[in-house]
Amino acid sequence: MSLLSIENLRKVFSEGETDEVVALEGINLEIEDEEFICLVGPSGCGKTTLLRIVAGLDTPSSGVALLAGNEILGPDPERGMVFQEYSLFPWLSVIDNIEFGLEMKGVSKKARSETSEKYLELVGLKQFAGSFPHELSGGMRQRVAIARALANDPKVLLMDEPFGALDAQTRNMMQKELLEIWRRAKKTVIFVTHSVDEAVFLADRIIIMSPRPGKIKEIVAVDIPRCRERTAPEFANLRKYVLSLMGEGTI
């Protein structure tokens, strides 16, 4: 059985009213343990809504999402999330942000600091433990957000365009680092992006979605070995292929 299965999922906003919007329609998806999945598609294709349903922050209108056989009914630390906006709590230091979820679970102070130090080191920010979020750059904040989500030891890490606000160079660097974190932390990742380039660089499988209503158009397996070279012909070909599926032709 796969780790995450989504069956016949449908999501309608303002159901029964005149401004009713079908955000997701007939979504079926199986995701394996330790897989890296990218959801791509133009805005309005429901990729963020799908991610939020898996996070438990939205509820489906019909259909189910199952994690390890259990229906997802609400937010839970077993599903970690990294948001597009900066979501670190500004009143807590970096280390306290990372320990937040553990504190909620009632983990002892000693065990908390062991875990938080481990993940702080994993994201390479050990010397910033006592800093406050406003003292960090955008890329560093998102790395702390990743560490905060991982510290809860979730079964799946959900990422909603986490690098969307970063400049191109930082973004490329963060993608490399994320792959390294993923390799070492051995987590399933579901990553929403509108950048085809990012998806081809990161994913084991790319889920391509189309809008109005949001549907899965195609699932593309990426067979290029990591670390992928953006300039390699196979990379360019795959990117071109995914773009053509998204109806953008050969840009």
Add this chain to the structure above:
Amino acid sequence: MASNKKDNLKRVLLPAASILIFIIIWQIVAEFYVNNPFLLPSFTDVISAFLSMAFGPKGSLPKDLWYSLLHFAIGMVAAIIVGIPVGVAMGWFKDVDIALNPLIELIRPIPPLAWIPFAIIWFGLTNAAAGFIIFIGAVFPILINTYTGFREVPKVFIEAGKVLGCTNNFSLIRRVAFPSAIPSIMSGIRISMGVGWMCLVGAEIFGAGSGKYGLGKNLWTYYNLHQMPSVVVYMLILGFIGIFIDLIFRHYVNKQMLKWREEDL
């Protein structure tokens, strides 16, 4: 660096000079043009009145200060105890907001001093009566800023809290919404201290209080005795204490509670 030092020096010297010039003009006008301490006491009249009141045998200044601070503390503590929880409840629970908002909007525009008759009837001539007037003036800025702070908690903080295992209302309020609203709550307390300090003088002048002592109370006594230099002393002391309370509060809040923020209160 050199120009920086010069700038800093300017920041001290220019205000000092303008205050000094103000005092000199005041002294000259009072001494040579008005020449009537009832209409305009001179600076030196005020200083000697201060010295005799602060250190002389008949001076009530230390006691006045003590009682005024007591009135102020009663009112502020009550305003914080009532204003913050009500603001939290209204900011977090939509139904509480809908239920209480019209009631609060009806009571809020009544000027605090208009409550003085009832303050005296309900509490008698006690410290609590003056405290009540200060409470009325102070509670609304605290309540409204707490409410606003809670309404403006970024949605992403709430959602981040939820996915990290902070799922019930109580822990979301305590761990996420309240810390996020603290800057707004603190600026509400700061505003309310300013309002409360003004109410203090009015309340004491109108006789809400335990009787003999209070800065506002005895400012009025000296007016009735036509001792205008003493009135000016009390005016200045009221101003200085007001600034002093604000400075201490801001210093404490910025150093202890808001060190995570980029800009100070």
